[in-house]
Amino acid sequence: MTEKRICILGSTGSIGTQTLEVVRRHPARFRVTGLTAGSNARLLIAQARELLPEKVAIGDENKYHEVREALAGRPVQVLAGEEGIREVAGDPSSEMAVVALVGFSGLLPTLAALEAGKEIALANKETLVVAGELVMHKAREKGVTILPVDSEHSAVFQCLMGESKASVEKIILTASGGPFLHLAVEDLEHVTPAAALKHPNWKMGNKITIDSASLMNKGFEVIEARWLFDMPPSAIEVVIHPQSVVHSMVQFRDGSIKAQLGDPDMRLPILLALSWPERLESPWGGLDLTRPAELTFLPADKKKFRNLALAYEALQRGGNMPCILNAANEVAVRAFLKGTTGFRKMSEIMEHAMARVPFLQEPTLDDLMETDRQARRIAEELIGK
């Protein structure tokens, strides 16, 4: 039995804290050697005192002294800023990086971990939305496996085990449909952040919860699947499945469909990503199939949920278009949460940015950084009007 040394980037968030629950369940199997947070110094300090990783990093440089003082006398090196997070990501003390950062902030640390040849357990889907081609190219170059944490992609990954790529007809991603599934399109205009933050099946960080309500999350997951499984967009379908029990499916050439089922509990896909190719014991699974009275499936309405259509469009156009979509969405979600833009206006902000930011067919990493800045500026200008 070998111990896997891991760093957790974004350890104070929803996925980060659940990753720590998985680690605590299997203390002989996992050792945490690095932790990072954005600004939650208090929780980072508590985690570092418990786990004594070799390095921790706090994104907010103003909190550096607080973290350093709290950990004085302990064998933990404290770093700060984006550079500090990248240092933890690339540090040789860990052999796997769990990327649980949110949004564009995950891209450079993921690349740093790949550069160091580490296995990646990827929750941060925006990294593949922004730079899927570049990231997958780097993973291939380094011979690194990217293991999906996202429940849908973990399901697809499991359905594909033992199958050849040539036998796959299509990937079918399931979506709960979020809290507004049955709302008329006109009523979407008036939904509040509080209503959008009430996800029917999952408890997650705020950004992904809003993305789930707008189906932007599902659109991002289509892009994520395109890169993780090297499938064309036309072979990735979305169906609404309100119970979130079937986590996703794969249809094969002979018409047969494989599905992966489980309770909606992120600790299960996290555990699999950390332990693959093994499966470790868990107290969280054991779905009772007699409990959700029925499993239902409906087509996804891309007219009502415009963001899903925008994601397919961005993927078809390729280049820096998904990066533009992601940046404008980050700005739009933040504004929606602050009450400075409406729910449906978020789609308009993205469309506006997609039309305005110069299109690049084969962007470099620097081009993507610049695209991200431009798209944010354009989105902010529109909201400011």
Ligand code: NDP
């Ligand atoms: P949270 O907002 O709960 O956590 C985000 C983590 O990243 C926190 O540790 C936060 O630190 C840190 N962070 C945020 N912004 C920055 C920044 N600019 N620089 C450095 N660190 C930062 O998000 P989730 O855990 O919900 O989601 C993480 C990722 O996983 C997302 O990409 C999401 O789409 C994906 N995902 C999440 C699922 C879920 O169930 N939550 C399911 C599937 C995918 P701090 O706490 O200090 O702010």
Ligand code: MG
């Ligand atoms: Mg998901």
